[in-house]
Structure formats: structure tokens, C-alpha cells
Amino acid sequence: MKLAEKVKAQKLLKNIESGSFDENDVEMLLMRLRPYAGDNHVFREAADFVAHNDERYKGLVNHSLDGIALSMKFFQEYGMDGKAPLDMTKEFPGYIKSFLLYQTDKYPEAELREKCSLSRRQAREIINDVIKNSPTAGYCVLKENLKPKKLELLRLLFSMVISKPVFTRGQFLSELKRVVYENDIELDEAKFDAQADAIIVLFALLIHEVPFKLSFGCNAVCHLYVYEQDQNPTVRISGTCNLGEGLVGVSCSVFDTELPAAKILSESLLVRREVAPGYNITSYDLNRSLHLVNGLLWPINI
Secondary structure (H helix, E strand, O other), X not given: OOHHHHHHHHHHHHHHHHOOOOHHHHHHHHHHHHHHOOXXXXXXXXXXXXXXXXXXXXXXXXXXXXXXXXXXXXXXXXXXXXXXXXXXXXXXXXXXXXXXXXXXXHOXXXXXXXXXXXXXXXXXXXXXXXXXXXXXXOEEEEOOOOOHHHHHHHHHHHXXXXXXXXXXXXXXXXXXXXXXXXXXXXXXXXXXXXXXXXXXXXXXXXXXXXXXXXOOOOEEEEEEEEEOOOOOOEEXXXXXXXXXXXXXXXXXXXXXXXXXXXXXEOHHHXXXXXXXXXXXXXXXXXXXXXXXXXXXXXXXXX
């Protein structure tokens, strides 16, 4: 890292450690450190959000949203009641191969070894070997006379949808600190950790409303939402995918702030809705542009 860049990054860190910072400081710190991320892939993904927040075409989140969208597209087209099952003795849509490769990346490797005696790398090699492009553009074909182990792998990968958060609060913060140390920048960890909640909220704001272009032509967008299945609802980031005409869209978790909704959301975000005659519920509406004011997220009213 150039000395001038290191000095600028150090000033931003001092602002954060002092508690006197906003989303611009977090954004600029990520931008300053981004070229020097090294092998810290989660940090690089977070910094890429800032650098390319007009529309994302690649990265860890794109890969995950691609995968869950492909999964749901497959199950809605072939796995639901009344739908004809996938016939792999004939040509089939090319996205099926991408779906299986995604499933391979997400499936726990210990279970792959237990059920199929395969590592993740070996499973990917099998998918690439047994599914080939068809002469018909956009379609694939399956090799004939597959061995039982390869058939068992296909059955396993087709059996469920696998979705996990792309990265966690802990991964983001630890890799951010690692990049700082790897570039010989001074850090007061105690002061930095004291600002962790604020850093996470501001980072979440940078992801909020970022659009994505998925590999098979569909679109997705990230939004803050309240995960209400816990006793203490927390704020998370979800990716919502539009799968195209005639298919139901799908959302999946991208990032969990691990922060209680009541701690970081202003009451102005609460809305009252009638869900049945005479029965109303109150919930947070985060499907709008937001900003941080005095430690709470508020709607931007123009």
C-alpha cells in the first residue's frame, strides 16, 4: 500500500475509533482498502458492494442469489404438483447444470463424503463430466450409462434447496481488521470493537437497495428486512429474485446484522396493516430509502 493511501486509511480508522463517523467514512475506508484485500474474499465482496452499487454482475452474493434463484426455478418448473418431472434422457435446459454446481458448492462436504464418498471438488468434476452442452443452444444432455455413484450424486443434489447467508457479521469485521493489519495500519481494537454495531448498520445501508443482474437474465435486489421468527426480531439483508413470467419470486438471506430491530429502527418505520376484517398488525416497513440519524434508521422523506 502506498504511504499516502495508508495515511488516508489511518485517518478514517481514527474517526471510526473516536465514534465520530458516518456512512461516508465506512464507504471510504472500504474503498481505500479494497485494492489491498489479498485473500480476504468476504471483505473484498463487501468492498465491491461499495465500488459497484449501481448494479452487480459478479461476486459471492451474485453467485448465491444465482444459486437460490436457479433452485426455485427448477422446483417450480419440475418439482411441484402437476408439473412434469425432469426427463434427463432428452435435452434439458442448460440452467439445470448451473443449479447442480451451485448445490455442490453449498452442500456440506462431510455429508457429500458420507453419502457419496466424494469431495466437493470431485462432485464438481463429475457434474462437469456427465452434463455436456447440446447442439441446441441453451440446452444440455446427460451422458448415458452412468455409474451408480454418479447417479446417487445427482439424486442427492436434486433432493433439496440449499440456502445459507453469504457471509456473517463476524466474518466481515474480522476480515476488515485482518486487511488493516496486513497493510501495517495501526488499529486500536478495543475502540474499534466498541463501534462494531454502528459499522455494521452503516455497512448494511450500503447494501440496501443494490440491484443485481443474474446469470440467466433475471434480476434481484437486496433490501433490509426484519427477521421476526426470533423472540427478539433482528435486522437482516435479503436478496429478492424475480424469476420471470409465470414463476413466483424468491428471497434468501444475504447478511445478518445480529442487531435487534428495536435498537436500530425508528418508530417512524412502523406501519399498521389490516390483515383480516377487524384484525390489524403493526410491523416495520423497510422497503424504502433509509438513512441513519442519531443512531437510528429513518426513512428519507423528500
